[in-house]
Amino acid sequence: MTDLASKSREERTFDAIVVGSGISGGWAAKELCEKGLKTLVLERGPQVKHGTDYKTFGHNPWDFRFPGGRVPQEEIDRHYPKQSRTGYTINDAWKHWFVKDDEHPYTEVSRFDWMRGYQVGGRSITWGRQSYRHSPMDFEANAREGVGVDWPIRYEDLAPWYDHVESWIGVSGREEGLAHLPDGKFQPPMAFNVVETTLKEKVEARFPERRITIGRTAHLTKPTDEQVKLGRGQCQNRNLCMRGCAFGAYFSSNGSTLIAADHTGNMTLQPDAVVTEIIFDPETSRATGVRVLDAETGDRVEVYAKVIFLCASTLNSAWIMMHSVSDRFPNGFGNDSGQLGRNIMDHHFLVGAQAEVEGFEDRYYSGRRPNGIYIPRFRNLGDDETKKDFLRGYGYQGGASREGWQRLVAELGFGAGMKEKLQDPGAWTIGITGFGEMLPYEDNTISLNHEVRDIHGLPTLTMDVTIRDNELAMRKDMQEAGVEMLEAAGFQNVRGYERPYAPGLGIHEMGAARMGRDPNTSVLNGWCQVHASPNVYVTDGSAMTSASCVNPSLTYMALTARAADHAVTQLKRGEL
Amino acid sequence: MIDRRELLQRAAAMLGGAVSASAAAGVLAGCVATPPVEGDTPDYSWFTPTEAATMTALAARIIPATDTLGAVEVGAVPYIDNMMANYHEPQERQILREGLARIDRESQAAHQRPFAALTEDQQVQLMTGWDEEAYAQSQSDIGKSDPPRHFFRMTKELTTLAFFTSEYGATEFLQYKAVPGEWRADVPYSEIGRAWAT
Numbered sequence: 077m078t079d080l081a082s083k084s085r086e087e088r089t090f091d092a093i094v095v096g097s098g099i100s101g102g103w104a105a106k107e108l109c110e111k112g113l114k115t116l117v118l119e120r121g122p123q124v125k126h127g128t129d130y131k132t133f134g135h136n137p138w139d140f141r142f143p144g145g146r147v148p149q150e151e152i153d154r155h156y157p158k159q160s161r162t163g164y165t166i167n168d169a170w171k172h173w174f175v176k177d178d179e180h181p182y183t184e185v186s187r188f189d190w191m192r193g194y195q196v197g198g199r200s201i202t203w204g205r206q207s208y209r210h211s212p213m214d215f216e217a218n219a220r221e222g223v224g225v226d227w228p229i230r231y232e233d234l235a236p237w238y239d240h241v242e243s244w245i246g247v248s249g250r251e252e253g254l255a256h257l258p259d260g261k262f263q264p265p266m267a268f269n270v271v272e273t274t275l276k277e278k279v280e281a282r283f284p285e286r287r288i289t290i291g292r293t294a295h296l297t298k299p300t301d302e303q304v305k306l307g308r309g310q311c312q313n314r315n316l317c318m319r320g321c322a323f324g325a326y327f328s329s330n331g332s333t334l335i336a337a338d339h340t341g342n343m344t345l346q347p348d349a350v351v352t353e354i355i356f357d358p359e360t361s362r363a364t365g366v367r368v369l370d371a372e373t374g375d376r377v378e379v380y381a382k383v384i385f386l387c388a389s390t391l392n393s394a395w396i397m398m399h400s401v402s403d404r405f406p407n408g409f410g411n412d413s414g415q416l417g418r419n420i421m422d423h424h425f426l427v428g429a430q431a432e433v434e435g436f437e438d439r440y441y442s443g444r445r446p447n448g449i450y451i452p453r454f455r456n457l458g459d460d461e462t463k464k465d466f467l468r469g470y471g472y473q474g475g476a477s478r479e480g481w482q483r484l485v486a487e488l489g490f491g492a493g494m495k496e497k498l499q500d501p502g503a504w505t506i507g508i509t510g511f512g513e514m515l516p517y518e519d520n521t522i523s524l525n526h527e528v529r530d531i532h533g534l535p536t537l538t539m540d541v542t543i544r545d546n547e548l549a550m551r552k553d554m555q556e557a558g559v560e561m562l563e564a565a566g567f568q569n570v571r572g573y574e575r576p577y578a579p580g581l582g583i584h585e586m587g588a589a590r591m592g593r594d595p596n597t598s599v600l601n602g603w604c605q606v607h608a609s610p611n612v613y614v615t616d617g618s619a620m621t622s623a624s625c626v627n628p629s630l631t632y633m634a635l636t637a638r639a640a641d642h643a644v645t646q647l648k649r650g651e652l
Numbered sequence: 653m654i655d656r657r658e659l660l661q662r663a664a665a666m667l668g669g670a671v672s673a674s675a676a677a678g679v680l681a682g683c684v685a686t687p688p689v690e691g692d693t694p695d696y697s698w699f700t701p702t703e704a705a706t707m708t709a710l711a712a713r714i715i716p717a718t719d720t721l722g723a724v725e726v727g728a729v730p731y732i733d734n735m736m737a738n739y740h741e742p743q744e745r746q747i748l749r750e751g752l753a754r755i756d757r758e759s760q761a762a763h764q765r766p767f768a769a770l771t772e773d774q775q776v777q778l779m780t781g782w783d784e785e786a787y788a789q790s791q792s793d794i795g796k797s798d799p800p801r802h803f804f805r806m807t808k809e810l811t812t813l814a815f816f817t818s819e820y821g822a823t824e825f826l827q828y829k830a831v832p833g834e835w836r837a838d839v840p841y842s843e844i845g846r847a848w849a850t
């Protein structure tokens with residue numbers, strides 16, 4: 077419950093308001109507080125205290141109700157028919173970090189998988205932590221190819237902010253010197269196992285333009301003094317990250333940015349506070365604050381600030397804007413261009429290749445590396461050799477491991493012989509899955525649905541998003557090139573696979589309020605400011621003008637830190 | 653359309669087997685098989701006493717006690733009872749229930765006794781037939797999109813799951829480290845000696 081309603085107007089007035097406490101909101105909070113702004117962070121979900129609120133952190137495998145933490149079908153049908161679509165998100169070990177679909181419904185014109193959690197920390201608790209920079213090529217592609225609109229910024233604009241973010245959160249990775257996957261500020265890389273090393277050697281020898289590297293992941297492999305001081309420690313290789321990490325070894329808002337923001341004394345963090353609208357003053361063309369609905373009591377209250385950061389995640393920030401209608405903005409906040417709610421993107425995946433690997437029975441590993449291998453994009457790099465019949469490209473994530481005790485159930489036989497065999501690990505297997513760039517299409521939309529209401533009686537979203545010919549052509553190549561590499565490595569039973577993919581399942585939803593140079597064709601400018609209301613910054617995935625093929629959250633963090641710096645400078649100059 | 657390897661993978665995935673790095677997140681937790689306390693008559697919520705006796709015999713043959721404990725000793729039967737009562741879909745419950753009835757019918761026909769009262773050899777002989785039937789069915793399922801499950805395959809899965817995710821199965825029969833600390837990417841197997849539970 078919030079106690080905002082009992083406070084005076086003065087007490088409800090801050091320098092800055094940040095909406096959302098996930099990856100983007102945590103960064104906004106930290107940067108704005110560290111730069112001296114009294115900042116109110118509004119989070120619709122409940123408090124999650126770092127460490128103490130990770131209730132399954134210490135569970136052993138045998139401590140759960142059902143094997144693998146599986147959740148009974150009846151419970152899934154009732155509460156999680158959509159949140160379970162990944163196959164792994166609804167699990168007793170971490171299902172409490174995901175919304176209940178019956179409380180937070182949405183409507184699908186065609187299938188759309190919207191995986192999300194409403195709590196302090198948002199999805200920073202459950203994210204996969206893969207962290208890559210967009211490259212110069214990514215920022216230039218739209219303009220060069222005449223797709224969507226041009227990014228109003230270039231790699232050089234963001235590079236110092238990538239440096240800043242990586243150094244602070246801690247990213248483990250290997251420098252590769254690739255123009256199309258810029259290196260970052262890395263902590264020591266995690267190591268390959270013997271089969272992954274074999275893949276690397278064979279593939280790189282056969283395809284000089286391809287590289288196999290270790291995943292770049294937001295885990296501490298060598299914490300800095302600053303990280304240690306914040307209470308963060310080195311990764312312990314449990315690979316149980318989605319439960320929440322009491323060691324603070326991977327980056328989450330709860331274990332990192334929100335702690336830093338809190339240390340400044342400038343942050344007021346308000347859980348259970350659903351932001352429903354932005355309040356706009358047409359006289360000054362500025363937002364004056366936001367309206368808040370208490371998630372527990374249903375009370376409504378207004379809070380005020382000079383600058384507002386929308387960091388509620390791509391589709392929710394767009395929801396707030398679409399839900400903020402006024403005489404000045406009859407079609408949604410800042411939506412003079414008609415682009416709000418359009419150009420929804422994700423990364424399409426679930427296509428790649430798998431193989432069995434003969435040999436190496438005398439080699440094994442110890443520990444559970446919370447990371448895999450990464451194969452950076454190698455298509456359409458600007459030369460003739462890498463040019464394909466589709467635009468953009470894809471990268472692969474994957475890994476090799478030895479089969480476990482599950483491997484014999486589908487074979488003939490049982491009894492003491494089977495039991496004995498299972499005491500040893502099985503053969504090595506390897507799999508790689510492509511993650512492909514999806515183009516921004518204007519008619520891939522989300523819109524407000526006033527018929528279907530959420531648990532608070534608020535309108536919900538309708539998704540109408542599909543992949544098109546470019547993605548389909550790319551998927552074909554993703555499978556073929558995957559097979560080609562595993563074959564080049566000399567592995568056995570190489571087979572391509574493709575499973576049905578629906579937008580959203582990549583959990584990298586982007587677009588909806590794109591940045592651009594022209595207010596007539598974009599919602600945000602190059603600093604993530606709403607063109608028509610410059611004291612509102614939108615710095616989550618909704619700002620993205622194109623998707624690249626790399627995991628996006630690092631870019632949201634860099635955009636947020638850059639925008640926060642801009643906002644504070646502008647405030648000082650009296651320009652907001 | 654699925655082929656043989658896909659079937660194997662699906663079967664493994666059903667037990668939480670990792671196929672790809674991204675799927676690995678789903679493979680990390682465990683279960684509740686706890687050893688029966690001496691003198692305790694388990695209070696089954698799904699099995700009838702006859703079914704429980706049949707299941708106990710099946711579990712004992714699938715993962716028998718050897719110089720290490722077997723599935724029954726680590727509590728597989730109450731565990732499967734709990735799974736059937738609280739977890740499985742109605743259709744799967746029906747497959748297992750009908751399967752257990754069929755086991756006793758065929759046991760009566762062949763040996764005029766319920767399955768639980770047969771000798772171990774007689775049990776193994778009958779089970780080998782069902783195992784072959786389940787395997788043949790899975791072979792003919794190749795290419796089908798959602799093949800029905802065979803009761804013997806289900807029994808094998810449940811027993812394996814119960815054993816390897818129990819504390820004993822994970823930590824003593826195999827090995828498990830709650831907090832590994834280090835990631836050692838390439839270690840001679842001889843140094844490790846047994847498979848990791850996860």
Ligand SMILES: Cc1cc2nc3c(=O)[nH]c(=O)nc-3n(C[C@H](O)[C@H](O)[C@H](O)COP(=O)(O)OP(=O)(O)OC[C@H]3O[C@@H](n4cnc5c(N)ncnc54)[C@H](O)[C@@H]3O)c2cc1C
Nearest residue numbers: 096098099100120194198199204205206351389616627629
């Ligand atoms: C299983 C999984 C794996 C992933 N793996 C990766 C990966 O490897 N690499 C990567 O880059 N990304 C990954 N992602 C995506 C990543 O989690 C998101 O990109 C990232 O969390 C987005 O940050 P955000 O702050 O915009 O949104 P979120 O982290 O979702 O936070 C948004 C917050 O805003 C709050 N909120 C929403 N609406 C309102 C409102 N109206 N009022 C107040 N508060 C509101 C929410 O409750 C939430 O706390 C993964 C996600 C998942 C679920």
